[in-house]
Amino acid sequence: MTVLGGRPHGLTSLAVDDDLDPRPRLVVVGTGMAGARFVEEVLERGGGEQFRITVLGDEPHGTYNRIMLSPVLAGETGEDEIVLNSHDWYADNGVQLRAGVRVERLDTAAKLAYASDGTAAPYDHLVLATGSYSFVPPMAGVRRGDGELLPGVHGFRTIDETRAMLDAVGRCRRAVVLGGGLLGLEAARALQGHGVDVDLVHAAPWLMNAQLSREAGAVLERSVAALGIRVHLDVLATEVLGEGHVEGVLLRDGRRLDCDLLVVAAGVRPHTDVAVRSGLEVERGVVVDDQLRTDDPDVYAIGECAQHRGEVYGLVAPAWEHARVLADVLTGTDPAAEYHGSRTATKLKVAGVDVATMGMSAPERDSDELLVVSEPKRGVHLSVVVRDDRLVGATLLGDTRRVAALTQAFDRGSALPEERIRLLVDLADGPAEVAVADMPADARVCNCNGVTKGAICGAVADGCGSVGAVMDRTRAGRGCGSCKALVAQVVEWAADGDVAEDPAAAWYVPGVPLAKPDLVAAIRERDLRSVSAVFAALAPGGKEDARSKTGLTSLLKTVWGVDFLPEKDGEFINDRVHANIQRDGTFSVVPQMKGGVTTPAQLRRIADVAERYEVPMVKVTGGQRIDLLGVRKEDLPAVWADLGMPSGYAYGKTTRTVKTCVGSDFCRFGLDDSTALGIAMETRFQGIESPAKVKMAVVGCPRNCAEAYVKDVGVVAVGTGRWEVYVGGAAGASVRKGDLLATVGSPEEVLTVAGRFVQYYREHANWLERTYDFVPRVGPARIRSVVVDDADGTCADLDAALQRSVDAYTDPWGQDGPEPATPGQFATSLPLLPLPQVPVR
Amino acid sequence: MSVTDTRPVAPPGVRAHTVGRAEDVPPGEGRAFVAGGVQVAVFRLRDGSLHATQAACPHAGGPLADGQTDPDVLVCPLHLHGFRWRDGSSTGDAGPLTVYPVREVDGLLVVDA
Numbered sequence: 012m013t014v015l016g017g018r019p020h021g022l023t024s025l026a027v028d029d030d031l032d033p034r035p036r037l038v039v040v041g042t043g044m045a046g047a048r049f050v051e052e053v054l055e056r057g058g059g060e061q062f063r064i065t066v067l068g069d070e071p072h073g074t075y076n077r078i079m080l081s082p083v084l085a086g087e088t089g090e091d092e093i094v095l096n097s098h099d100w101y102a103d104n105g106v107q108l109r110a111g112v113r114v115e116r117l118d119t120a121a122k123l124a125y126a127s128d129g130t131a132a133p134y135d136h137l138v139l140a141t142g143s144y145s146f147v148p149p150m151a152g153v154r155r156g157d158g159e160l161l162p163g164v165h166g167f168r169t170i171d172e173t174r175a176m177l178d179a180v181g182r183c184r185r186a187v188v189l190g191g192g193l194l195g196l197e198a199a200r201a202l203q204g205h206g207v208d209v210d211l212v213h214a215a216p217w218l219m220n221a222q223l224s225r226e227a228g229a230v231l232e233r234s235v236a237a238l239g240i241r242v243h244l245d246v247l248a249t250e251v252l253g254e255g256h257v258e259g260v261l262l263r264d265g266r267r268l269d270c271d272l273l274v275v276a277a278g279v280r281p282h283t284d285v286a287v288r289s290g291l292e293v294e295r296g297v298v299v300d301d302q303l304r305t306d307d308p309d310v311y312a313i314g315e316c317a318q319h320r321g322e323v324y325g326l327v328a329p330a331w332e333h334a335r336v337l338a339d340v341l342t343g344t345d346p347a348a349e350y351h352g353s354r355t356a357t358k359l360k361v362a363g364v365d366v367a368t369m370g371m372s373a374p375e376r377d378s379d380e381l382l383v384v385s386e387p388k389r390g391v392h393l394s395v396v397v398r399d400d401r402l403v404g405a406t407l408l409g410d411t412r413r414v415a416a417l418t419q420a421f422d423r424g425s426a427l428p429e430e431r432i433r434l435l436v437d438l439a440d441g442p443a444e445v446a447v448a449d450m451p452a453d454a455r456v457c458n459c460n461g462v463t464k465g466a467i468c469g470a471v472a473d474g475c476g477s478v479g480a481v482m483d484r485t486r487a488g489r490g491c492g493s494c495k496a497l498v499a500q501v502v503e504w505a506a507d508g509d510v511a512e513d514p515a516a517a518w519y520v521p522g523v524p525l526a527k528p529d530l531v532a533a534i535r536e537r538d539l540r541s542v543s544a545v546f547a548a549l550a551p552g553g554k555e556d557a558r559s560k561t562g563l564t565s566l567l568k569t570v571w572g573v574d575f576l577p578e579k580d581g582e583f584i585n586d587r588v589h590a591n592i593q594r595d596g597t598f599s600v601v602p603q604m605k606g607g608v609t610t611p612a613q614l615r616r617i618a619d620v621a622e623r624y625e626v627p628m629v630k631v632t633g634g635q636r637i638d639l640l641g642v643r644k645e646d647l648p649a650v651w652a653d654l655g656m657p658s659g660y661a662y663g664k665t666t667r668t669v670k671t672c673v674g675s676d677f678c679r680f681g682l683d684d685s686t687a688l689g690i691a692m693e694t695r696f697q698g699i700e701s702p703a704k705v706k707m708a709v710v711g712c713p714r715n716c717a718e719a720y721v722k723d724v725g726v727v728a729v730g731t732g733r734w735e736v737y738v739g740g741a742a743g744a745s746v747r748k749g750d751l752l753a754t755v756g757s758p759e760e761v762l763t764v765a766g767r768f769v770q771y772y773r774e775h776a777n778w779l780e781r782t783y784d785f786v787p788r789v790g791p792a793r794i795r796s797v798v799v800d801d802a803d804g805t806c807a808d809l810d811a812a813l814q815r816s817v818d819a820y821t822d823p824w825g826q827d828g829p830e831p832a833t834p835g836q837f838a839t840s841l842p843l844l845p846l847p848q849v850p851v852r
Numbered sequence: 853m854s855v856t857d858t859r860p861v862a863p864p865g866v867r868a869h870t871v872g873r874a875e876d877v878p879p880g881e882g883r884a885f886v887a888g889g890v891q892v893a894v895f896r897l898r899d900g901s902l903h904a905t906q907a908a909c910p911h912a913g914g915p916l917a918d919g920q921t922d923p924d925v926l927v928c929p930l931h932l933h934g935f936r937w938r939d940g941s942s943t944g945d946a947g948p949l950t951v952y953p954v955r956e957v958d959g960l961l962v963v964d965a
């Protein structure tokens with residue numbers, strides 16, 4: 012099993028327990044969302060110096076965002092993306108993490124926490140953050156003799172359960188989900204997205220009965236049914252069928268639903284066993300006071316396992332509020348801090364139906380006002396409950412555009428418009444920015460993290476220049492993520508449009524307000540051949556924009572080929588000196604080594620150059636060639652001359668290396684000569700300007716030794732002279748298997764099909780859009796129809812355009828080595844000041 | 853200026869230094885020079901204007917002379933932080949940049965540092 016957020020060298024971080032360390036011991040039980048946040052809050056208050064902190068968690072993983080398990084199950088989010096605090100994070104922050112260790116009971120007199128590994132951890136303060144578990148309702152046959160769930164039956168609470176389901180979906184045809192609450196609906200939709208046929212069984216008379224009124228529930232039911240999920244209401248499942256593996260469930264009314272996967276999402280129960288065994292007061296949850304203290308003065312409980320003023324919450328926002336208050340109390344930042352309960356709001360994340368609810372779903376007093384807008388046909392049902400001129404509840408189904416404004420009114424209890432209908436319907440249909448401008452500073456934007464509009468504006472004022480930077484600083488949007496759009500709006504508003512993430516996402520570059528096709532058309536029509544000509548003709552006020560230059564240079568090279576008018580300042584420094592800039596201002600030199608094949612003579616020359624120019628590091632790259640790192644700018648021309656090898660284009664937004672395996676010449680499995688084809692490809696496609704880098708590989712059989720399935724263009728020999736061409740693969744920041752574009756019968760056809768694809772990509776992709784985004788965006792079927800079936804009749808044009816670029820190739824190292832393109836092209840820009848040096852190995 | 857401010861400070865008696873010839877800095881580009889012990893980067897924009905800044909990026913020491921420019925900002929090549937010519941302030945959250953007066957005198961570049 013892979014440990015999520017783990018470290019290669021072991022599960023737990025070791026810390027020597029120093030008896031001389033006078034700091035009190037703070038022990039946290041549970042590495043979930045409450046426990047981890049509590050540790051963060053303590054560290055933020057300087058508690059790392061105050062306490063020796065130990066965290067014990069039942070799960071072997073680091074802390075992950077449990078909320079995001081729904082999108083993970085849906086395949087929309089990778090599991091690595093949901094890690095919140097990795098094992099390294101704990102180690103880096105001086106917190107001893109003991110992952111995979113379960114606490115069994117506390118000895119509150121001796122102040123020891125007994126754990127499943129036989130150890131006893133001493134504590135001065137102990138925090139229970141044990142969360143909840145999936146409740147499995149009593150059903151005959153649901154468990155095996157040993158008490159384990161029948162294979163095929165899964166809860167939905169942990170990453171391991173999610174992985175197990177993801178593993179199962181490939182083999183399943185039919186699933187039954189028990190529970191029509193938030194979790195059940197998310198699970199049902201996620202499974203359905205994997206092509207599984209889903210039945211949803213809910214014991215209550217309408218869906219999401221805890222949050223929705225009966226009418227709203229009925230509207231939701233229609234929308235869910237319209238997605239193709241069969242909904243069975245007001246009925247209990249009484250028996251799970253199947254011997255070694257689940258085969259179906261029996262409902263109380265006698266119906267039988269066949270399935271090979273059963274997901275139980277019928278509610279959660281707080282993990283209270285440790286508290287019970289330790290003699291602490293437990294009702295539904297571990298009972299705590301306004302300072303989150305149990306009836307033992309040194310034991311606290313937070314998150315879903317805690318019961319405060321009779322309430323047990325099942326959401327993350329209250330858990331995080333607990334964490335804040337308790338951190339204030341324990342670190343002494345605010346010893347009198349108190350928690351007084353939370354108002355809760357929820358949203359459905361993956362269901363394909365928008366649902367947001369807050370507070371009450373129906374009026375409770377005679378004097379309560381209820382306003383309903385219901386359009387069951389469109390699947391829309393909106394309602395608000397108003398008490399004493401304050402919003403005390405809202406339900407938005409099928410149309411959540413008003414959620415921001417309503418959340419604000421709900422959180423703040425602010426005065427409401429006279430015309431109540433304005434709460435639900437934007438009569439003026441004004442733009443969203445107006446709403447943002449109108450929001451008061453203490454309006455909550457991110458509910459999970461309690462981040463207000465004021466906090467976001469503060470971060471922008473402090474210099475956070477992008478939505479991402481603001482999210483990092485304030486944590487807004489880092490919970491369930493459903494507020495990201497609103498966060499972006501607030502950031503834009505606060506920054507007056509000066510945001511790094513450009514609102515005009517459709518423009519090819521930020522400084523010219525045109526999408527790529529329009530820009531190309533304008534460039535051709537007006538015969539614009541240089542970057543400055545484009546700015547003069549097409550930018551607002553003719554104004555240059557530093558951040559647009561590199562993208563324009565690339566586009567102009569693609570459009571005009573040799574007829575492009577180069578301007579050095581239009582190029583990124585890498586392209587200006589044909590090498591990749593390093594952190595200390597030196598450069599790396601990667602000579603071409605087609606297909607990863609070299610010769611003793613080449614190696615000797617590389618060795619000589621490395622010695623002659625005191626190259627600090629010589630490294631074999633992940634791209635099957637040799638990198639000389641740390642070359643001084645002023646030495647570049649001489650290094651190239653002495654190498655006598657062409658550029659490998661390791662620095663450019665161009666075609667790069669073609670990796671190959673040894674293929675049929677040497678390998679006992681080789682089906683064809685992959686090495687020769689790879690070299691042919693690298694020769695044909697060398698140095699071709701493209702929207703982002705293009706990496707290729709050719710392998711001699713599907714064992715895929717040179718990783719062709721995960722390249723922008725990957726070619727696989729499948730025997731009898733046939734080759735498969737894959738496109739859009741990736742194994743960088745994204746990992747994606749390429750889509751099969753065509754299977755062809757000769758190396759020549761591979762070159763043709765791959766060339767057409769590359770040219771189509773050059774013409775249609777956005778600046779910096781890798782093929783792993785481009786291919787799914789356009790759709791493999793569409794690409795196939797254009798470049799293989801010639802559906803648009805453009806193949807001849809694509810072939811010709813690519814051929815022009817192939818013919819225009821010149822080795823840049825040969826070019827301005829002898830004669831600099833501009834004065835001082837290779838003059839050092841290295842400051843005299845000491846800089847972080849690239850280490851010499 | 854606070855004691856933690858590490859920007860290169862012009863000594864009390866700011867002096868004019870000739871750092872090179874006008875043609876050493878091609879249009880749109882930047883080059884690094886030394887002006888009386890201070891390392892500076894001098895830029896000639898496409899509109900003909902001259903600008904000079906400290907040579908090392910306040911973010912992580914990047915070689916600013918290798919950056920890209922427009923009439924408003926200079927963008928460092930290493931992590932693409934932007935700095936306003938106007939006052940050296942960052943468009944993001946990097947530290948501010950010291951800017952120096954620069955002019956062309958009889959075909960020579962003169963920086964006050």
Ligand code: SRM
Pocket residue numbers: 591592593598599601630631632633634635636637638661667668704706741742743744745781
């Ligand atoms: C040298 C090398 C690492 C090594 O020591 O092996 C390397 C080094 C760098 N990679 Fe890489 N990548 C190297 C192979 C890879 C590979 C593997 C491969 O090509 O088979 C990948 C995964 C495939 C891919 O391209 O996605 C890879 C994915 C990246 C990415 C992530 C791109 C993405 O969209 O996911 C970046 C960042 C970027 O492009 O913005 C990156 C960026 C970089 C940069 C250019 C960082 C930068 O922007 O300055 C590094 C420059 C070092 C230098 O000056 O030489 N490098 N990089 C490898 C050079 C291969 C070559 O011979 O050309």
Ligand SMILES: Cc1cc2nc3c(=O)[nH]c(=O)nc-3n(C[C@H](O)[C@H](O)[C@H](O)COP(=O)(O)OP(=O)(O)OC[C@H]3O[C@@H](n4cnc5c(N)ncnc54)[C@H](O)[C@@H]3O)c2cc1C
Pocket residue numbers: 040041042043044045046067068069070077078079080081112113114115140141142143167168169194282285313314315316324325326327328330357358360491
């Ligand atoms: C699929 C899914 C979707 C959700 N969506 C949302 C949403 O959209 N919005 C929202 O607000 N909330 C949502 N939630 C609920 C949210 O995840 C919880 O409210 C939150 O995780 C509670 O945090 P916690 O730390 O109290 O519990 P948990 O995150 O469950 O953490 C408890 C941890 O304690 C460990 N533990 C238990 N007993 C012991 C022991 N004896 N010894 C050591 N360790 C122990 C457990 O293994 C677990 O790791 C969702 C939950 C799920 C499962």
Ligand code: SF4
Pocket residue numbers: none
């Ligand atoms: S993985 Fe990161 S650090 Fe390593 S070479 Fe690539 S970009 Fe640089």
Ligand code: FES
Pocket residue numbers: 909910911912913914928929930931932933
């Ligand atoms: S060093 Fe200049 S932006 Fe990082």
